[in-house]
Amino acid sequence: xxxxxxxxxFGKISDMQAKMKEVQDRLSEVVVEAEAGGGMVKVKANGxxxxxxxxxxxxxxxxxxxxxxxxLVVAGVNRALVKAEEAAKEKMQEVYxxxxxxxxxxxxxxSKFGL
Numbered sequence: 001x002x003x004x005x006x007x008x009x010f011g012k013i014s015d016m017q018a019k020m021k022e023v024q025d026r027l028s029e030v031v032v033e034a035e036a037g038g039g040m041v042k043v044k045a046n047g048x049x050x051x052x053x054x055x056x057x058x059x060x061x062x063x064x065x066x067x068x069x070x071x072l073v074v075a076g077v078n079r080a081l082v083k084a085e086e087a088a089k090e091k092m093q094e095v096y097x098x099x100x101x102x103x104x105x106x107x108x109x110x111s112k113f114g115l
Contacts, residue, residue, distance in 0.1 A: 020092060023091050023092055023094075024092075026047075026091075027046065027047030027048045027088050027091065028046045028047065028048050028050070029046070029047070030046055030047030030084070030087050030088065030091060031044055031045070031046055031047075031052065032044070032045055032046075032047075032080060032083040032084050032087050033080065033083075034076055034079035034080035034082075034083050035076060035079070036072045036073075036075035036076035036079060037057075037060060037072040037075070037076075039057065040056070040057040040059065040060040040072060041054065041055070041056055041057070041060060041069075041072040041073055041075070041076040042054070042055040042076065043055075043073075043076035043077050043079070043080040044080065045077075045080040045081055045083070045084040046084060047084055047087050047088040047091060048084075048088070049081055049084045049085060049088070051077060051080065051081075054073060054076065054077070056069065056073075060072060
């Protein structure tokens with residue numbers, strides 16, 4: 001009987017790995033947007049933590065204040081990357097919650113799977 005349960009567990013792990021790969025492949029479709037400077041800079045990123053676009057409000061483009069633009073772009077990119085990471089984790093958690101009810105296997109560190 002224990003062998004059957006063990007085989008079932010390994011089957012679930014295999015299913016989870018396949019579904020996680022599928023979700024990871026689809027993370028490029030997850031798009032988040034973050035703002036900095038009260039919306040003067042908008043940055044879009046995907047679930048793979050790739051920057052898709054940076055949009056600057058015309059009022060922020062001041063040739064005399066290049067440093068402000070740079071700071072706002074950095075802030076916007078960092079916020080977008082944080083949102084992208086959160087969205088990716090949420091998608092990945094959906095996979096293992098469906099496969100392994102109760103939060104996974106006892107004693108198993110799910111962070112190794114990107115969770």
